[in-house]
Amino acid sequence: MLFPTVEFALFFFIVFAISWALGPRNEARKIFLTVVSYYFYGSWDWRFTFLLFFCSLGSYLIGINLGKTEDEKSRKRLISYSVAINLTVLAFFKYYGFFVASFNEFLQKLHITVSLPVLEILLPVGISFFTFHSISYVMDVYRKAIPPAKSWIDVFFYIAFFPQLVAGPIVRASKFLPQCDKSPDMDSIKGAKAGTLIIGGLFKKVVIANLISTLIVDPVFENPGNFSSLDTLFAVYGYAVQIYCDFSAYTDIAIGVAALFGYEFPVNFNQPYRSASIQEFWRRWHISLSSWLRDYLYIPLGGSKGGRFKTYRNLAITMLLGGLWHGAAWNFIFWGALHGFGQAIEKFFRDVIGDRPKVWWKQGLKILFIFHFVCLTWIFFRSPNFETSWMFIGKILQFDLRNTMVTPAVFILILVGVGINFTPSIIGLKMRQFLASLHPVVQGLVIALAIIGIGAMGPEGVAPFIYFQF
C-alpha cells in the first residue's frame, strides 16, 4: 500500500479515527496500531508478517534477559546473539544470492568446477529497516539508554509501526519507546507540521521525482549512448533531484503521518545538497541511517580515537557496509567505497591543514564541488552495471553540447529540486504558521486543493518510492 494512493488515504482515515477514539486507553491504542501495522505490511506479502513477528519477539525476549542480569559477560553474549541473528536474517534474505553468485563467478574464474548452491530467496519489503530497528532496541537496552520494555506490545509496536516500517526513517528505540509510556495528548497534535510535511512530500514525490524520472532520468540512464554530453549531465542532475525528492518525500510523509498519531519521528534529511564536505553530506542525508551506522558500527570499531589509519579503516568499513545496506550489488558497494574514500581524504586534509575561517566564495565552491562529487557517485548507484556507469562518465566528458532532453520543464524541475536545499528554514516555519493561522475548515480546503493540484500535475500511474527496494 503506497502512500500517495486512495487505498492508503482510506486506510489512514479509518485508523486515525479509531486510534484517537480509544482515547487515554494507551495499551489498547498500541495494540490496535500494531495490528493495523501488520495489516499494512501484510498488504505486500502476508507471509513476511511472520518474519516481522519473530524479529520482534526475539528482540523483546533478549531485552527482558538483558534486564535480568548485570554480569557483563552474559550481557555481551546476549547482545551478540541478538545482533548476529538479526544480521543473519538480513544477510540471508538480502545477500545470499549475491554472495553465492559472486563466489561462484570467482571460482569459475579460477577454473574450479565446484559451486555453492543457488537459491531463489524472496526479499521481504523493508527488511533493512525493521532488522535495524530490532538491533537498535537491543543495543539501547544493553547500553542502558532505555530499560527493557515491560510490555511486549511496546517492542512490537516500535518495530512494526507502519509509517516507518517499509522505508524508514530508522527511529531509535531510545527516542520512540519513552513516547509509548503514555497515550499521546489529544490536544497536542502537531497538525501544522504534519500538514506541511505531507503536502511538501507529495509535491516532491508526485510532481518533481516522478516527472523528472519520466522526462529525462529513465530514458537517458537506459541508453546513454543515444544522448549527448549535455543530456547525460542533466540526467545525472535529474537523478540527484529524483532520489533526494523521492526519499525525503517518503520520510517527510512518514514523519507527518506519525505526528498525526501523536508520535515524534526524527528529521531524516536536512538539505543535503548544501553540504560543503562529504562528512557534512552524511550529517544531512538519510540522517537516521548515517547516525545509526555511526553509533552502532563506527564508534564501536573505535571511531576516530585509534589514530589516523584506524580512523580511515573505520570510515572505509562503515561506508562500505553502508553501501552494501542499499543493495546486494557491487555498484552499491563501490558507491559506498567512493564516499568512504572521499571522507578519508577530507579527514586527512582537515588534520593537516586544520580549520580555516569560512569565506563565502570558497564555501560556494566547496558546495559546488561536493554536489558534483555526490552526483558522480549517483551514476554508480543508478546505473544497472559498471559498464553503463563508465559509459555515462565517458559520455559527459565528450563535451557534446547538443540538447535533446533538457526542456524548460526539466530545467525548472531540477532547479526547484536543488533549490529546496537552499531555502531558509524560516520559510518552513512561516508555512506552518500560515497554515495554523487559518480556520480548520479553510485549512481542509487549502490542503485538499493543494493535493488535487499535485495530482493534476503528476504523470499518470503511481511509481513506487525508490527506497522500497532496500
Place this chain on the structure above:
Amino acid sequence: MNLENDNKDKNQEPEPYSVKEILIILAVFIAVNLVFDSTGLLKWAKRQSVGTTKREVAIAVTKPLADAQAAMNLDLPVNCFKNKFRSVSGIKIDEGFKEVNSDSLVQAEMKKSVAKQDATKTSNSDKPNTFSSKSKMQLLLIGDSMMGPGFGYMMLQRLATDSTITPDRYFKHSSGLSRPDYFNWFTQISSLYKDHNYNAVVVMMGTNDAQGFEHQGQVFAFGTDGWIKVYRERVNSMLDLLLTKVTKVFWVGMPPMREPGFDGRMRLLSKIVQEEVQKRKDCVFVSTIATLGDGNGAYAPYKMYNGTNTSVREGDGIHFSNAGGDLVAISVINAIKTNFIFH
C-alpha cells in the same frame, strides 16, 4: 513595546491542534475531494479489478458524485489547471491515456484507430524486406513492463552495436489489452505510427491481462469462454493495426512464472496469442519457455549465461534480470534476422 517578545513569537512554532480540529480538517478535505475530484476518484474506482466487490462499491459511491460534478461543471477548475500546466510545461500526456468513459467507447476507439490506419495503410510492395547499414530497419519495441528493464533494455543494448537496425522503444507499466480503459494501446500505436515509418514491431505484453474486464456492458471473468473470445478479438485487432504499416510483427510469449497460479494464467494467454499469431504469415511468435524455463519448461530462476549459472529473473519471479532479458533478446533478434534479409 516588547520587541524581543514580538521576535520570539514570530519564530515560535504554531500551537498544536486538537483531535477535533484534525477531524474537521479531514472532513473538509474529503468533502472537497468528492466535490472537485470525483472524476479522479471514479477513474481510480474503475481501475480496480473488474468483477470485485471493491470495484462495485467504489463505482457505486463515486459515479453519482462524478456525474453530479460533471453536470455542474465542477471538474472544470481541475481540468483547466491540468491542461494549462501541461501546455505551459510542455509535458505531454501519452495518447494511450486518452480519456474514455466506458468500454463500449473503448471498442469504438479501437475500431476507429484501425480504420484510420487502414486508410493510410502501406501497400505490401512498399514494405521492404532487405536492410543494410545504408538502409536500416526501423524497429519498434512495444509492451508492458516486460519491455522495460531486462528484455527491452537488453534489446536496445544489443541493437546499439547493430548498424542495420534502429530500435525505438515505447513501454507502459501496468498496461495490456485487457484494460484499455486504463491505457489504450490502439490510440497509442496510432500516435506512434503517425510520426514514424517502422518496418517491424516486437511486442511483449500480457502480464497485466490475466484479469476480468467489461465488454459492451458485460463483465467477463478471466479464462471464461466469453473472455477468451473477446481477448482473441483484441489480439487480432492489435495485429491488424500493427500490420497497416510494418512488414512483420514479432510477438514474444510469456516466460514461465514462479507463482503457479500466475504461471497457469500466463500460459493460457500465450496460447491464445500464439494461436492467433501463427494464423498469419506476417506474424512470428517467439516463445520464451525453452529459453528461460528448465528442462521441463518450468520456472527456472537461474540459467547458464556467458558460462555462469546466473539469475535470469527479478525478485518478483516475473520480470527479467539483464541476463534473462539478454537471452530473450538473442532469440528475438535471431528471429528478426531470419525473417528479413540483412546485408
